[in-house]
Amino acid sequence: MGRSPSRDEIEWKKGPWTPEEDRKLTDYIHKNGHRSWRALPKLAGLNRCGKSCRLRWSNYLKPGIKRGKFSADEEKLIISLHSVLGNKWSQIATHLPGRTDNEIKNYWNTHIKKKLFQTGIDPITHRPRTDLSLLANLSNLLLAANILNLMNPLDNATRIQADAQAQLAKIQLLSNLLQVMNNGSSSSIQPLNMELLNQLRSVPNRDTNNLFNQHLEPNSQLVNTLGYLPNSSSQTPPPYNFSTSKHPDVTNDNENIPAEDADCYRFEQGSSSISNNYLNDDDDTMNVQHYLNTPVYIPAFVSASPERNMNNINKPDTRTTTNSSTSSTFETTWGELNLQDDEENILTDKWTGL
DNA sequence: AAAGCGTGCAACCGCGTTTCA
DNA sequence: CTGAAACGCGGTTGCACGCTT
Numbered sequence: 001m002g003r004s005p006s007r008d009e010i011e012w013k014k015g016p017w018t019p020e021e022d023r024k025l026t027d028y029i030h031k032n033g034h035r036s037w038r039a040l041p042k043l044a045g046l047n048r049c050g051k052s053c054r055l056r057w058s059n060y061l062k063p064g065i066k067r068g069k070f071s072a073d074e075e076k077l078i079i080s081l082h083s084v085l086g087n088k089w090s091q092i093a094t095h096l097p098g099r100t101d102n103e104i105k106n107y108w109n110t111h112i113k114k115k116l117f118q119t120g121i122d123p124i125t126h127r128p129r130t131d132l133s134l135l136a137n138l139s140n141l142l143l144a145a146n147i148l149n150l151m152n153p154l155d156n157a158t159r160i161q162a163d164a165q166a167q168l169a170k171i172q173l174l175s176n177l178l179q180v181m182n183n184g185s186s187s188s189i190q191p192l193n194m195e196l197l198n199q200l201r202s203v204p205n206r207d208t209n210n211l212f213n214q215h216l217e218p219n220s221q222l223v224n225t226l227g228y229l230p231n232s233s234s235q236t237p238p239p240y241n242f243s244t245s246k247h248p249d250v251t252n253d254n255e256n257i258p259a260e261d262a263d264c265y266r267f268e269q270g271s272s273s274i275s276n277n278y279l280n281d282d283d284d285t286m287n288v289q290h291y292l293n294t295p296v297y298i299p300a301f302v303s304a305s306p307e308r309n310m311n312n313i314n315k316p317d318t319r320t321t322t323n324s325s326t327s328s329t330f331e332t333t334w335g336e337l338n339l340q341d342d343e344e345n346i347l348t349d350k351w352t353g354l
Numbered sequence: 355a356a357a358g359c360g361t362g363c364a365a366c367c368g369c370g371t372t373t374c375a
Numbered sequence: 376c377t378g379a380a381a382c383g384c385g386g387t388t389g390c391a392c393g394c395t396t
Contacts, residue, residue, distance in 0.1 A: 016365075037381075051367095055366080087385065102385095105384095106362075
Protein backbone atom coordinates (compact mmCIF):
# COMPACT_ATOMS: atom_id res chain seq x y z
CA MET A 1 0.00 0.00 0.00
CA GLY A 2 2.18 2.82 1.24
CA ARG A 3 1.50 6.46 1.34
CA SER A 4 3.20 9.18 -0.63
CA PRO A 5 4.67 11.86 1.58
CA SER A 6 2.58 14.94 2.04
CA ARG A 7 4.05 18.34 1.27
CA ASP A 8 4.51 19.06 4.96
CA GLU A 9 6.65 15.99 5.44
CA ILE A 10 9.10 17.04 2.76
CA GLU A 11 9.99 20.04 4.92
CA TRP A 12 11.11 17.96 7.91
CA LYS A 13 14.71 18.13 8.99
CA LYS A 14 16.84 15.11 8.12
CA GLY A 15 20.24 13.84 9.11
CA PRO A 16 21.93 13.23 12.45
CA TRP A 17 20.12 14.21 15.62
CA THR A 18 21.57 16.91 17.83
CA PRO A 19 21.79 16.50 21.62
CA GLU A 20 19.19 19.26 21.92
CA GLU A 21 16.73 17.34 19.73
CA ASP A 22 17.41 14.16 21.72
CA ARG A 23 16.67 16.03 24.93
CA LYS A 24 13.41 17.47 23.59
CA LEU A 25 12.23 14.06 22.40
CA THR A 26 13.22 12.27 25.59
CA ASP A 27 11.63 14.92 27.82
CA TYR A 28 8.42 14.87 25.86
CA ILE A 29 8.06 11.08 25.87
CA HIS A 30 8.90 10.84 29.56
CA LYS A 31 6.13 13.32 30.32
CA ASN A 32 3.51 12.34 27.76
CA GLY A 33 4.38 8.98 26.22
CA HIS A 34 4.13 8.43 22.50
CA ARG A 35 0.55 7.66 21.60
CA SER A 36 0.79 9.29 18.19
CA TRP A 37 4.16 9.60 16.51
CA ARG A 38 2.65 11.77 13.82
CA ALA A 39 1.46 14.33 16.31
CA LEU A 40 4.52 14.12 18.53
CA PRO A 41 7.03 16.34 16.68
CA LYS A 42 4.81 19.40 16.77
CA LEU A 43 3.91 18.86 20.42
CA ALA A 44 7.55 18.25 21.37
CA GLY A 45 8.80 21.25 19.43
CA LEU A 46 10.79 19.20 16.96
CA ASN A 47 11.19 19.82 13.24
CA ARG A 48 11.32 16.09 12.52
CA CYS A 49 8.76 13.77 11.02
CA GLY A 50 7.06 11.32 13.37
CA LYS A 51 8.75 8.41 11.73
CA SER A 52 12.18 9.88 12.36
CA CYS A 53 11.23 10.48 16.01
CA ARG A 54 10.02 6.92 16.41
CA LEU A 55 13.23 5.55 14.94
CA ARG A 56 15.42 7.79 17.05
CA TRP A 57 13.53 6.78 20.18
CA SER A 58 13.33 3.04 19.54
CA ASN A 59 16.88 2.65 18.24
CA TYR A 60 18.77 5.04 20.45
CA LEU A 61 17.01 6.92 23.21
CA LYS A 62 14.69 4.31 24.72
CA PRO A 63 15.81 3.29 28.20
CA GLY A 64 17.44 -0.12 28.49
CA ILE A 65 19.14 -0.04 25.11
CA LYS A 66 22.51 -1.69 25.33
CA ARG A 67 25.29 0.04 23.42
CA GLY A 68 28.72 -1.15 22.51
CA LYS A 69 30.39 -4.30 21.33
CA PHE A 70 28.42 -7.51 20.99
CA SER A 71 29.59 -10.31 23.24
CA ALA A 72 30.63 -13.70 21.85
CA ASP A 73 27.45 -15.20 23.28
CA GLU A 74 25.32 -12.57 21.61
CA GLU A 75 27.10 -13.21 18.33
CA LYS A 76 26.53 -16.96 18.59
CA LEU A 77 22.89 -16.38 19.37
CA ILE A 78 22.44 -14.06 16.42
CA ILE A 79 23.97 -16.60 14.07
CA SER A 80 21.87 -19.43 15.44
CA LEU A 81 18.70 -17.40 15.26
CA HIS A 82 19.53 -16.16 11.77
CA SER A 83 19.98 -19.74 10.58
CA VAL A 84 16.41 -20.40 11.66
CA LEU A 85 14.68 -17.06 11.14
CA GLY A 86 16.62 -15.51 8.28
CA ASN A 87 16.60 -11.71 8.04
CA LYS A 88 13.79 -11.36 10.57
CA TRP A 89 15.72 -8.78 12.55
CA SER A 90 12.89 -7.75 14.77
CA GLN A 91 12.24 -11.36 15.75
CA ILE A 92 15.94 -11.93 16.37
CA ALA A 93 16.03 -8.77 18.48
CA THR A 94 13.35 -10.12 20.81
CA HIS A 95 15.88 -12.74 21.95
CA LEU A 96 18.59 -10.18 22.68
CA PRO A 97 17.47 -7.88 25.47
CA GLY A 98 18.66 -4.33 25.00
CA ARG A 99 19.62 -4.78 21.37
CA THR A 100 17.58 -3.25 18.58
CA ASP A 101 16.74 -4.86 15.29
CA ASN A 102 18.63 -2.10 13.50
CA GLU A 103 21.76 -2.66 15.55
CA ILE A 104 21.63 -6.42 15.01
CA LYS A 105 21.08 -5.92 11.30
CA ASN A 106 24.06 -3.59 11.10
CA TYR A 107 26.23 -5.96 13.10
CA TRP A 108 25.24 -8.82 10.87
CA ASN A 109 26.00 -6.92 7.69
CA THR A 110 29.29 -5.44 8.82
CA HIS A 111 30.79 -8.18 11.00
CA ILE A 112 29.15 -11.57 11.08
CA LYS A 113 28.44 -11.89 7.38
CA LYS A 114 32.05 -11.16 6.58
CA LYS A 115 33.30 -13.50 9.28
CA LEU A 116 31.17 -16.39 8.06
CA PHE A 117 32.17 -15.78 4.48
CA GLN A 118 35.85 -15.85 5.39
CA THR A 119 35.29 -19.07 7.33
CA GLY A 120 33.89 -20.60 4.17
CA ILE A 121 30.27 -20.42 5.24
CA ASP A 122 27.56 -19.04 3.08
CA PRO A 123 25.89 -16.46 5.37
CA ILE A 124 22.56 -16.95 3.64
CA THR A 125 22.29 -20.74 3.72
CA HIS A 126 24.63 -21.28 6.69
CA ARG A 127 26.27 -24.08 4.77
CA PRO A 128 29.81 -24.35 3.48
CA ARG A 129 30.43 -22.38 0.35
CA THR A 130 30.88 -24.65 -2.63
CA ASP A 131 31.13 -22.01 -5.29
CA LEU A 132 33.82 -22.39 -7.84
CA SER A 133 35.63 -19.20 -6.91
CA LEU A 134 36.16 -20.57 -3.42
CA LEU A 135 37.50 -23.83 -4.78
CA ALA A 136 39.70 -21.87 -7.14
CA ASN A 137 41.09 -19.89 -4.21
CA LEU A 138 41.83 -23.06 -2.32
CA SER A 139 43.44 -24.45 -5.40
CA ASN A 140 45.67 -21.39 -5.53
CA LEU A 141 46.45 -21.80 -1.85
CA LEU A 142 47.54 -25.37 -2.45
CA LEU A 143 49.62 -24.27 -5.39
CA ALA A 144 51.27 -21.60 -3.25
CA ALA A 145 51.99 -24.17 -0.58
CA ASN A 146 53.61 -26.44 -3.13
CA ILE A 147 55.69 -23.60 -4.48
CA LEU A 148 56.85 -22.58 -1.01
CA ASN A 149 57.90 -26.14 -0.31
CA LEU A 150 59.78 -26.42 -3.55
CA MET A 151 61.39 -23.01 -3.39
CA ASN A 152 63.44 -23.43 -0.30
CA PRO A 153 63.36 -26.90 1.19
CA LEU A 154 66.08 -26.13 3.75
CA ASP A 155 64.59 -22.95 5.14
CA ASN A 156 62.77 -23.87 8.35
CA ALA A 157 60.64 -20.75 8.54
CA THR A 158 59.49 -21.11 4.97
CA ARG A 159 58.89 -24.81 5.46
CA ILE A 160 56.78 -24.26 8.57
CA GLN A 161 54.82 -21.59 6.78
CA ALA A 162 54.29 -23.83 3.78
CA ASP A 163 53.24 -26.75 5.95
CA ALA A 164 50.81 -24.61 7.88
CA GLN A 165 49.42 -23.26 4.66
CA ALA A 166 49.13 -26.72 3.21
CA GLN A 167 47.38 -27.98 6.33
CA LEU A 168 44.94 -25.12 6.24
CA ALA A 169 44.27 -25.58 2.58
CA LYS A 170 43.73 -29.29 3.05
CA ILE A 171 41.31 -28.86 5.88
CA GLN A 172 39.30 -26.26 4.03
CA LEU A 173 39.44 -28.05 0.73
CA LEU A 174 38.65 -31.46 2.13
CA SER A 175 35.75 -30.07 4.05
CA ASN A 176 34.36 -28.43 0.95
CA LEU A 177 35.05 -31.40 -1.25
CA LEU A 178 33.21 -33.68 1.08
CA GLN A 179 30.26 -31.40 1.12
CA VAL A 180 30.18 -31.16 -2.66
CA MET A 181 30.81 -34.85 -3.23
CA ASN A 182 28.17 -35.85 -0.72
CA ASN A 183 25.80 -33.94 -2.88
CA GLY A 184 25.56 -36.99 -5.02
CA SER A 185 25.36 -34.49 -7.67
CA SER A 186 26.33 -32.49 -10.46
CA SER A 187 28.54 -34.23 -12.92
CA SER A 188 30.14 -30.93 -13.86
CA ILE A 189 31.59 -30.58 -10.40
CA GLN A 190 32.88 -34.11 -9.99
CA PRO A 191 35.87 -33.83 -12.35
CA LEU A 192 36.90 -30.67 -10.56
CA ASN A 193 36.73 -32.53 -7.28
CA MET A 194 39.01 -35.24 -8.58
CA GLU A 195 41.47 -32.70 -9.87
CA LEU A 196 41.55 -30.93 -6.53
CA LEU A 197 41.72 -34.21 -4.68
CA ASN A 198 44.83 -35.09 -6.64
CA GLN A 199 46.31 -31.71 -5.77
CA LEU A 200 45.48 -32.42 -2.18
CA ARG A 201 47.39 -35.67 -2.25
CA SER A 202 50.32 -34.05 -4.02
CA VAL A 203 51.00 -31.44 -1.35
CA PRO A 204 54.10 -32.46 0.57
CA ASN A 205 53.47 -32.97 4.26
CA ARG A 206 56.35 -33.45 6.63
CA ASP A 207 54.19 -34.37 9.60
CA THR A 208 54.40 -37.98 10.64
CA ASN A 209 50.63 -37.95 10.75
CA ASN A 210 49.52 -37.46 7.23
CA LEU A 211 46.58 -35.15 7.50
CA PHE A 212 44.86 -36.73 4.58
CA ASN A 213 44.66 -39.98 6.46
CA GLN A 214 43.66 -38.41 9.70
CA HIS A 215 40.16 -38.26 10.91
CA LEU A 216 39.16 -34.60 10.81
CA GLU A 217 37.77 -32.94 13.86
CA PRO A 218 34.78 -30.79 13.07
CA ASN A 219 35.69 -27.22 12.27
CA SER A 220 35.63 -25.98 15.83
CA GLN A 221 35.39 -22.35 14.87
CA LEU A 222 32.46 -23.11 12.67
CA VAL A 223 30.76 -25.29 15.24
CA ASN A 224 31.29 -22.78 18.00
CA THR A 225 30.05 -20.00 15.82
CA LEU A 226 27.05 -21.69 14.34
CA GLY A 227 26.05 -24.06 17.08
CA TYR A 228 25.62 -26.76 14.48
CA LEU A 229 27.52 -28.21 11.57
CA PRO A 230 25.93 -27.26 8.31
CA ASN A 231 25.77 -29.59 5.34
CA SER A 232 25.41 -28.69 1.71
CA SER A 233 24.07 -32.07 0.62
CA SER A 234 20.55 -30.83 0.13
CA GLN A 235 18.68 -27.65 -0.57
CA THR A 236 17.57 -27.47 3.05
CA PRO A 237 19.93 -28.25 5.91
CA PRO A 238 19.56 -31.85 7.04
CA PRO A 239 18.30 -32.54 10.53
CA TYR A 240 21.41 -34.51 11.40
CA ASN A 241 24.98 -34.43 10.38
CA PHE A 242 27.27 -36.64 12.38
CA SER A 243 30.70 -35.44 13.20
CA THR A 244 33.69 -37.41 14.29
CA SER A 245 33.80 -35.61 17.56
CA LYS A 246 33.31 -37.56 20.75
CA HIS A 247 32.36 -36.83 24.29
CA PRO A 248 35.54 -36.48 26.34
CA ASP A 249 34.29 -38.89 28.97
CA VAL A 250 33.72 -41.62 26.48
CA THR A 251 36.31 -44.18 25.57
CA ASN A 252 35.61 -46.48 22.72
CA ASP A 253 36.52 -49.67 24.44
CA ASN A 254 34.90 -52.40 22.44
CA GLU A 255 34.59 -53.98 19.02
CA ASN A 256 38.07 -52.82 18.05
CA ILE A 257 36.70 -49.72 16.49
CA PRO A 258 39.30 -46.97 16.60
CA ALA A 259 38.00 -44.12 18.68
CA GLU A 260 38.55 -41.68 15.86
CA ASP A 261 36.23 -43.72 13.65
CA ALA A 262 33.31 -43.51 16.00
CA ASP A 263 30.86 -40.89 15.00
CA CYS A 264 28.00 -41.13 17.42
CA TYR A 265 28.08 -42.29 20.99
CA ARG A 266 25.33 -43.83 22.96
CA PHE A 267 25.28 -44.01 26.71
CA GLU A 268 23.66 -47.15 28.02
CA GLN A 269 20.91 -46.14 30.37
CA GLY A 270 22.15 -46.21 33.91
CA SER A 271 25.70 -46.79 32.83
CA SER A 272 28.62 -44.69 31.72
CA SER A 273 29.84 -47.34 29.34
CA ILE A 274 28.99 -47.45 25.69
CA SER A 275 28.31 -50.18 23.22
CA ASN A 276 27.29 -50.58 19.63
CA ASN A 277 28.02 -46.97 19.32
CA TYR A 278 29.50 -46.22 15.99
CA LEU A 279 28.29 -45.16 12.61
CA ASN A 280 31.29 -44.94 10.40
CA ASP A 281 30.21 -46.19 7.04
CA ASP A 282 27.11 -46.97 5.05
CA ASP A 283 26.74 -50.50 6.41
CA ASP A 284 26.59 -49.21 9.93
CA THR A 285 23.50 -47.21 9.29
CA MET A 286 21.60 -50.35 10.25
CA ASN A 287 22.73 -49.75 13.78
CA VAL A 288 20.48 -46.75 13.89
CA GLN A 289 17.63 -49.06 14.78
CA HIS A 290 19.30 -49.80 18.08
CA TYR A 291 19.17 -46.14 18.93
CA LEU A 292 15.45 -45.72 18.67
CA ASN A 293 13.70 -44.65 21.84
CA THR A 294 16.93 -44.80 23.82
CA PRO A 295 19.06 -41.87 24.89
CA VAL A 296 21.79 -41.05 22.43
CA TYR A 297 24.55 -38.70 23.41
CA ILE A 298 25.60 -36.61 20.50
CA PRO A 299 27.06 -33.16 20.03
CA ALA A 300 24.43 -30.52 20.52
CA PHE A 301 25.32 -28.87 17.26
CA VAL A 302 24.03 -32.00 15.59
CA SER A 303 20.86 -32.18 17.57
CA ALA A 304 20.30 -28.44 17.54
CA SER A 305 20.20 -28.03 13.80
CA PRO A 306 17.34 -25.83 12.65
CA GLU A 307 14.79 -28.50 11.81
CA ARG A 308 15.02 -30.23 15.14
CA ASN A 309 12.86 -29.37 18.02
CA MET A 310 15.28 -27.85 20.51
CA ASN A 311 13.13 -29.13 23.33
CA ASN A 312 14.30 -32.67 22.59
CA ILE A 313 17.76 -31.90 23.81
CA ASN A 314 18.42 -32.75 27.42
CA LYS A 315 21.31 -32.35 29.80
CA PRO A 316 23.43 -29.85 27.91
CA ASP A 317 27.04 -30.46 28.77
CA THR A 318 29.82 -28.26 27.45
CA ARG A 319 33.24 -29.85 27.32
CA THR A 320 36.60 -28.81 26.05
CA THR A 321 38.19 -31.24 23.66
CA THR A 322 41.80 -31.24 22.58
CA ASN A 323 42.79 -32.28 19.14
CA SER A 324 45.93 -34.31 19.82
CA SER A 325 47.42 -33.79 16.39
CA THR A 326 47.18 -30.03 16.39
CA SER A 327 47.05 -29.39 20.16
CA SER A 328 44.16 -27.06 19.48
CA THR A 329 41.24 -27.04 21.84
CA PHE A 330 37.61 -26.38 21.20
CA GLU A 331 34.38 -26.46 23.12
CA THR A 332 31.48 -28.64 22.15
CA THR A 333 28.17 -28.71 23.89
CA TRP A 334 26.74 -32.20 24.10
CA GLY A 335 23.17 -33.13 24.63
CA GLU A 336 21.12 -36.19 25.24
CA LEU A 337 18.63 -36.89 22.50
CA ASN A 338 15.74 -39.32 22.43
CA LEU A 339 15.21 -40.48 18.87
CA GLN A 340 11.66 -41.18 17.89
CA ASP A 341 10.47 -44.02 15.69
CA ASP A 342 9.69 -41.76 12.77
CA GLU A 343 13.19 -40.31 12.85
CA GLU A 344 14.92 -43.49 11.78
CA ASN A 345 14.76 -42.59 8.12
CA ILE A 346 16.05 -39.13 8.79
CA LEU A 347 19.11 -40.64 10.37
CA THR A 348 19.75 -43.22 7.70
CA ASP A 349 18.93 -40.92 4.82
CA LYS A 350 20.97 -38.03 6.01
CA TRP A 351 23.93 -39.93 7.34
CA THR A 352 27.01 -39.10 5.41
CA GLY A 353 30.37 -40.43 6.42
CA LEU A 354 33.93 -40.20 5.25
C1' DA B 355 50.07 16.89 5.17
C1' DA B 356 46.57 15.57 2.33
C1' DA B 357 44.13 12.69 -0.73
C1' DG B 358 42.09 8.23 -1.28
C1' DC B 359 39.93 4.40 0.46
C1' DG B 360 37.49 1.26 3.51
C1' DT B 361 34.54 0.56 7.41
C1' DG B 362 30.86 1.08 10.73
C1' DC B 363 26.67 2.75 11.89
C1' DA B 364 22.81 6.09 12.36
C1' DA B 365 19.26 7.43 9.73
C1' DC B 366 16.41 7.28 5.73
C1' DC B 367 13.34 5.13 2.26
C1' DG B 368 9.92 2.23 0.36
C1' DC B 369 6.57 -0.91 0.99
C1' DG B 370 3.66 -4.30 3.50
C1' DT B 371 0.58 -4.70 7.43
C1' DT B 372 -2.46 -3.07 10.92
C1' DT B 373 -5.59 0.13 12.84
C1' DC B 374 -9.35 2.98 12.91
C1' DA B 375 -12.87 6.25 11.51
C1' DC C 376 -16.67 -2.79 4.22
C1' DT C 377 -13.41 0.54 2.68
C1' DG C 378 -9.70 3.49 2.38
C1' DA C 379 -6.60 6.61 4.59
C1' DA C 380 -3.40 7.03 8.25
C1' DA C 381 -0.17 5.04 11.22
C1' DC C 382 3.01 1.70 12.22
C1' DG C 383 6.68 -1.67 11.56
C1' DC C 384 10.16 -3.91 9.03
C1' DG C 385 14.03 -4.82 5.98
C1' DG C 386 17.06 -2.83 2.62
C1' DT C 387 19.88 1.01 1.46
C1' DT C 388 22.32 5.32 1.84
C1' DG C 389 25.40 8.73 3.32
C1' DC C 390 28.55 10.51 6.45
C1' DA C 391 32.11 10.47 10.01
C1' DC C 392 36.14 8.42 11.19
C1' DG C 393 40.42 5.96 10.91
C1' DC C 394 43.94 3.95 8.24
C1' DT C 395 47.00 3.78 4.25
C1' DT C 396 49.62 5.63 0.62
